Amino acid sequence: MIGSLFYLTASRPDIMFSVFLCARFQADPKESHLTAVKRIFRYLLGTQSLGIWYPRHSTSFEILEFSDSDFAGCKADRKSTSGTCQFIGQSLVSWSSRK
Structure with a gap:
């Protein structure tokens, strides 16, 4: 999921900070990190018309x-x-x- 979000940061700089923050915890992820990643996906679903x-x-x-x-x-x-x-x-x- 993080890899897919990395790809999207090229055209969606508004998610860059959140994605990189979640990526820091990939070595030892917790349930709260999965919740944060799902929240980013929900945000992207609601803001499909945004971009550069x-x-x-x-x-x-x-x-x-x-x-x-x-x-x-x-x-x-x-x-x-x-x-x-x-x-x-x-x-x-x-x-x-x-x-």
Whole structure:
């Protein structure tokens, strides 16, 4: 199930954090992790119309970048999390998230 969700993260960046969080516990999964994975699938079923969309004609080529970080915000291991996303006009072209 996690492998299928990894495949979907290419076009659905909104599930990326949740999928990678569930993937960390594959060595010793618990019932709560299976429940979380099933919840992600239910979310995907309800949001099938969402995804990355690139318009054919864009009037703006303005480059925007957003970033956020959280110092020692993970409750499990107290590690920091940071992320960025880059837009050209209204189209997302790149994103990253690191722990």
